[in-house]
Amino acid sequence: MGETTPAVPELILGGLPTLVAAVTVIWALARRRAAAHRRLARxxxxxxxxxxxxxxxxxxHTGAYLKLVEAGLLLPLIAAVARWSPLRELRIAVPxxxxxxxxxxxxxxxxxxLERTGVASFWLLPALAAAAIGGYPRHVExxxxxxxxxxxxxxRLQLSRDLHDFVAHDVSGIVVQAQAARFLAPTDPGQAVLALERIEKAGxxxxxxxxxxMHMLDDDQELASTSHRPPGIAQLPTLIDDFTALSGTETRLHLPPSAAEAFTLAAPEAxxxxxxxxxxxxxxxxxxxxRTPRAEVRFSPSPTGMELRVTNEPPDTPSSHPRRPTALRRRGGRGLVALTDDVRARGGTLTAGPHGEGGWCLTAILPLSTSPTKEPKKRPKEPKLPKEPK
Incomplete structure (x- = not known):
């Protein structure tokens, strides 16, 4: 006959993990703070x-019912560890x-x-389910x-790009005009006053x-989308005129009516x-x-959308023209890089490089997606009235 009654030491040894697991679960329930739950892995x-x-x-058969209780206590601990514990400790405790x-x-x-392996695989399913129950909220969070x-x-990227694209242009103009006013003030006070007026306008x-x-970051999206729209094609003549007045570079804008109409029909983002x-x-x-004497901005239709080219001639030598004050020199930023990413996101291309003998050229191909427009509602036909008998 086999031994049917377990010895007391073996019974105590078999119940020790159950006792420890029960104490751990009670401690976790008593400590409702997440910081305490993060310490459950060890x-x-x-x-x-x-x-x-x-x-x-x-x-x-030594305390088999205690082992079953122990397994039941380990399941909520697995879920809690999968939910709260750090990943480094979780990878050890959960397995x-x-x-x-x-x-x-x-x-x-x-x-x-093989039979023992099958039983172990069957009991592995509740452990995996507990880990999934605890890990899913963690994954969602x-x-x-x-x-x-x-x-x-x-x-932040959009904010930095807007500040770079719009504010940096005006600030550069302010620097140029401030240097010009300082340069012309002793000899031509009238031109210095004009430079101050341009500084005021650029500011x-x-x-x-x-x-x-700032309104783009506001919660009131309707206000930001109506009264604070970014400038577009309609503001380009003003931009060109301001640049010519600020820099002294003769800048020409070639915007055919067909190109302006294409941008009007396209989405405002284009x-x-x-x-x-x-x-x-x-x-x-x-x-x-x-010191470049001339620059040109040209729009022309292309098979894939609209081609935009901005070119400038090489700067004059100091001996051919009077020396003008130069703008503030800085290291190259991420303006062209950010614009290239934006153009590519719309399905276009943007390249920049040397042009001619010492000049520079920027070329962009902008696909123009049609702006969604609402079709006019058809008026219902009025019912015909019966003719009056003669």
Whole structure:
């Protein structure tokens, strides 16, 4: 006859993991703060190791009901660890606890290795379900944090691009005119006064651009989309005139009526992007070629949309023309890089490089998507009245 009544030491040893798991669960329930739950990985791993040791050490049928209770207590611990614990500790505690839950009935099976493996696989399913129950909210929260981080980064990038494209252009003009006023004040006070007027205008434009950018971050999207729209094709003549007055570079705009009509029919974002490209190109002329005598902005239809070319001639030598004050020199920023990304996002291309003998050329191909328009509602036909008898 086999031994049917377990010895007291073996019974105590078999019940020790159950007691430790019960204490851990009670402690976790008493500590409702998330900071306490993040410290559950190590106690859970200790419970799992005790469970595995007793599963191997004690004889079969020694406290089998206690092992079942122990497995039931490990399941909520697995869910809590999968939900709250750090990843480094989670990767150790959860597999150990799952193995302990799967292995507890193996000594009770008097069969082949394959049968024991099947029983262990069956009991592994609740452990995997507990890990999934705890890990799903963690995954959802992580996705939410990633989405919020990406949205904030996109918002910061958009803010920096708007400040660079619009404000930097006006600030460069202010610097040029301030240097010109200082240069002309001793000999021609009248021109210095005109330069101060242009500085005032450029400063007001910069404040308007900053105000528009701030409204883009406002919660009132309707206000931002109606009264603070970014400039587009219609504002290009003013931009060209201001640039010519500020820099002294003769700048010509070639905008055929067909091209202007195409931008009018396209989405508003296309015209705003074209304005930003021209503003960036003129700002770079301010910084890198302040003595260039002529520049040209040309729009022409292309098979894939609209081609925009901004070219400038090589700067004059100091001996051919009087020396003009130069704009503030800075290291190259990310203006063209950001614009290239925006153009590519719309399915177009943007390239910049040397042109002719010492000149520079920026070329952009802008696909023009049609702006959605509402079809006019057809008026219902009025019912015909019966003719009066004669």
């Amino acid at each position: 106690p859970t791993a200790a419970c799992a190791l005790l469970s595995l040791m007793t599963t191997v050490a004690v004889t079969p 150990l606890a799952a193995l302990a839950v799967a292995a507890w009935p193996a000594p009770l099976v008097n069969g082949s290795f 992580q996705r939410r944090r990633t989405a919020v981080t990406a949205a904030r980064r996109a918002q 007001l434009n910069a404040l308007e651009a900053m105000d528009r950018t 015209g705003a992007l074209a304005y930003r490209i021209v503003a960036e190109a003129l700002t770079n002329i301010h910084r890198h070629a302040p």
